[in-house]
Amino acid sequence: TLDITLIPDFGQVRSDDKVLNLSPFEVKYGEARQFFTEGTELFGKAGVFYSRRIGGLPVDYYKVYDSLRTNETIDRNPQEAKLINASKISGRFANGLGVGFFNAMTGNTYAEALDTLTGNRRRLLSQGFTNYNMVVFDQNLPNNSYASIINTNVYRPDNSFVANVSATEFNLKSKQQTYSISGVGALSQRFADSVQRGFKSNLTLSKISGNFQWNIWNNIESKYYNPNDLGYLQSPNEFSSGVNLAYKVFEPFWKLLDFEANIQFSNSYLYSPRNFQNQAISLELEFTDVNNFTGNLATSYYPTYGYDYYEPRVEGHKFRTPRVFWIQWWGSSDYRKTIALDHSFSIWVADMFNQNGYYYSISPRVRFSDRVLTIYSWAYQLEHNNIGYYDYDGTNIFFGSRKLVTITNTLNVQFAFTAKSFLNIRARHYVRNYSYNQFFILNSDGTLSETNLVSSPNNMNYNLLNIDMFYQWHFAPGSELVFAWKNQVEDILDNPISRYFDNIEDIFQSPQYNSLSVKFLYYIDYQMLRKLKS
Template sequence: MKRWILLFSLSFIVGNIALGGRNKDSLRITREIYAIRATEHIYINGRLDENVWGKSDFANNFTIYEPYNGLKAFQQTEVSVLYDDFAIYIGARLYDTSPDSIFRELGQRDNSDRLRSDAFSVYLSTYNDGVNYLQFTVSASGVQTDIKITSNQSDRNWNAVWESAVGFDSLGWIVEMKIPYSALRFSKNINQVWGINFSRLIKRKNEVSTWNFVDKTQAGFITQSGILKGISGVKPPLRLSFLPYISGYVDQYAGTKGLDSRVSGGMDLKLGLAQSFTLDVTLIPDFGQVRSDDKVLNLTPFEVKYDEARQFFTEGTELFGKAGIFYSRRIGGTPAFYDTAYDSLKTNEIVDKNPLETKMVNASKLSGRFANGLGFGFFNAMTENTYAEILDTVSGNRRKLLTQGFTNYNITVLDQNLPNNSYVSLINTNVYRPVDSFTSNVTATEFNLKNKKQSFGISGVGALSQRFIDSVQHGFKTNLSISKISGNIQGYIWANIESEHYNPNDLGYLRSPNEISSGAALVYKVFEPFWKLLNLEARLEFSNSRLYNPKVFQSQEIEFQAKFTNTNNFTGGFNASYNPRYGYDYYEPRVEGRKFLTPHVLWLQWWGSPDYRKTFALDHRFSFWYADMYNQKGYMYSISPRIRFSDKLLTIYSWAYQSERNNIGYYDYDGSNIFFGSRKLVTITNTLSIQFAFTAKSFLSIRARHYIRHFKYNEFFTLKNDGLLEQTNSITNPENRNYNLFNIDMFYQWHFAPGSELVFAWKNQAEELLDNPQYRYFKNIEGIWNSPQNNSFSIKILYYIDYQMIRKFKS
């Protein structure tokens, strides 16, 4: 053991001397490249055969970003920049001494930097503000990716309309890009000065290199960019585009034999206002082709938060995410008075129809940034009246019940860029429902301040919520964090307060307010390869939580995390957490003022992810937890093999199994006694994903998910006032459950023209709820297969119309 420790220590020291000890100071310079005006038409064909390319300035001498940060790139790269009155052009010659070894896997748009493929990227910061920039990436297989990045938050749902092409020869490969000014926002200055950087990924080596050196030990990628000069006499164009669509649906609902069909149409409009603002409007929106939610059987007292998949709410909404008070699924979500349809039933009545979602009439968003770095955003959406239909089974009469009246949603945000990649924001959300005179208003500020060396930062959030129903309900939130963000040793301390009546949930998401919490973390990062590792990160964190009112103890946790990547590109990690004090859960009893004593819990987890460049890779995860009360324990494991059959076909299968013995949870409340139950809880999730790329612009994805959760009660308790449980025999017919859910989502996408696409979708869903658990897996398969199913077939065509292209064509 001593020899192993000595060997490890020597390896660490030698590795740091050889790699980490290199002098990077000479690399920390801001490089410049000049764009020249193109005097001839540039054909985007992947050949760089126009004469003007040979006269342009070159960006070369790339430096490795990872894994050996600071070394000279092993392959040469040369990049040139041209411009005219309509667009900026990027030409990259990527030399390769083994051109036959260049990886070229095909895949879906916006995923080109995650494929088994070489890739080239350009990063543009048109205001050179150190906070906001755009990334345009092209893979060696021709797949495009565009990403909007703000303060280290990336938005892959942002889509620009631009052109690219790749070519290959005996020297390596070539990338050509044409990025129209209509895809960018920039000032009216005669002489433009933009932040710019280029990166290259050589996938067979997992080597990423950049033109302007980016030090991994320092925070901030765009703050370490170079400068683009030379663009002169270019005016921001009128940015006006239309995206009309037409869609058709054929639906078959569970329990019915007939088919419902419908045809709809609408349009998205983008209009540039002034030099840097864009108005996005969606008229008669259609969101029927989004992927199905990964639904679960929820046994907690908290609402399940699902991801947003509707493109209008995911694209270009980075400003509206400030302070974390906007959850877009509220718009078009479950009606506010959905349950009243069932509570209002009279004799012989049943609920015949009760929509789970409100219908959106339209939505619009205006966002942009002034030359002084002040960003402004405004969002508005409206949903129409939503009714439940109640049927009298004797007379046949029907009546409608309003479950949510017309509702208007507003968001206004101001965001000021500050020096050193810092910012401060002010945001307000408002929900107004005139039918019941309901108003909800939340105002918040968020700030993130960093020093010039990007080594320390202080960030925070302050928020005030107001809800006007019969009376006014006020609440507030404050959050503050002080961090060391660069170097091998990093860390932070934080504190958070949420008052008892703080409630942003009419347009936001918060599991539970009424909390005072604080914590600290110490992080150690090794950026340079040493021994047999490429990198290493270890984190130790402590947190403590109390209620805001009354100020009583709630929970305490110590957590340790470690992750690494070795020289075989295997990434793994170990997590452990422990609750050193008995705590109290004030939410699981579901009755205000009551509490449930929680035990000491030890939780351990290992996870691993092999090199995705290989034909076969097996992701895996194992965890185990143990509690010192009520004989509670559980385990979870998941395996996810992925097989790359070719550069066009990839399959990913995932199996996850979780078992909890003596899971303790709320069961019932009879008005005086709260009953808890002990149950064996089993959750199985089975997912298969098939991805086939016909070309760089034509992609088929199929995803099937089978979710099972079942539990059986073995013991019941009465919750005492001190939080302890007392066994009871008063529950005689327990409500055990077996829940089955099966989904298939199939989407075929064809980008037949820039910004235009055809989408065909098939969505299938079957659901089953039984009174007793079914432990045999294939019996569950048989049950869900024989259950009534919902099927939806749809086709949608979107066509992009750009005013500048029409103007150019006419001229």
């Protein structure tokens, strides 16, 4: 299949479920752009392709602020690089060889600086022209096995930057489908002022049939392994391994249709130097009963003190993490019924700084008819004495203890007027706030010492509302008319708003961003035109 898009406008996609990120890692968002969700199975091999890199946040989005002159401010700074075109070709031959080629280009993206005294403006390049390439070869093998070779390449000619990742993925199964060995290997190379190379290997040996199953795995990521120019990896420099034991019942017994129990042991170290990170024991039970209710009970225990090498945000430092116990339950009733209910609850406690928290969610779904479905979701999370990075003054790294509250409210309504006419409305209200109650200085051994050097803490209340409404009419084969309305309200305050309905009042008093668009797509059959002409 061949798919090409030229100067695309992806304004008619669902809004991201944005969050207030307090972690040292980038948030990974799902893909909603149709071009990047259809016919992309081959490109998911080896986990080195993250489509949101294309047309995403410009690589120097934050660096433009360092280029400001006296009396200048950033007046405009696009959050998306402009996509010029994208194309993909994929298919599978009769001999089982699957082939995929992908290419995309983004144009120069500029921020705009404004001189507040003279009114003069100047452009600052936040990302130059960028070319993205990917090629995949995936060969089906006997016994439902496969082997793949993947290569990704990113090129930005304005600064002669090249990033290349070569990878392989395989899954080899025994003739009786009893055992398998699977793995991923990758080499990343980044060429700029200097050359930076890194590698990854992941190997898993499994027993995949019968009631009793198991797997043993090892994952290695070198310190400089970096696939993030076209992929996604939170943190490299890892040496981890583990074993998972499972008992599965596939035939109905008693009042259950199926049952599964898993226990896992894992250890994690830095790859270089080989420093300990954490150790965990996990247990999970899952079942489906005769009424098609599915339940899951999971628990994890970190029995030793560990070390987090990323939360300090300064290389060469570490933060000592506590022993933690966590338990979660979730349940889901039969979706075939008029009314169904999803729910979950979890709680965790740690043995340092009196840390604890809980989370619960409830999501009823009502099918009023074959044409109307409503899904509502409420989620609440509270963390007491959440410990995290606060600031760095060049000498000391400050940590803070905070009360952290997160509330997410989502409503999705789907109408099917006819078999070819649909309306989808989705509203999401997200609130996250925190207030500090204590501050610390990070010691060289990873422990914390209380300090009073922080006099005025930076508390925050983040308030976000998104409303997306899409109407689709498929008026002819391959042809459609789409109306889209998107509304976003975002507000950030210095002090937390404790009452939920006060947050609702605040969001409706804040400035709004509205987008209205229409897309008309008509499929022209070339063979039909030839017949009409003759």
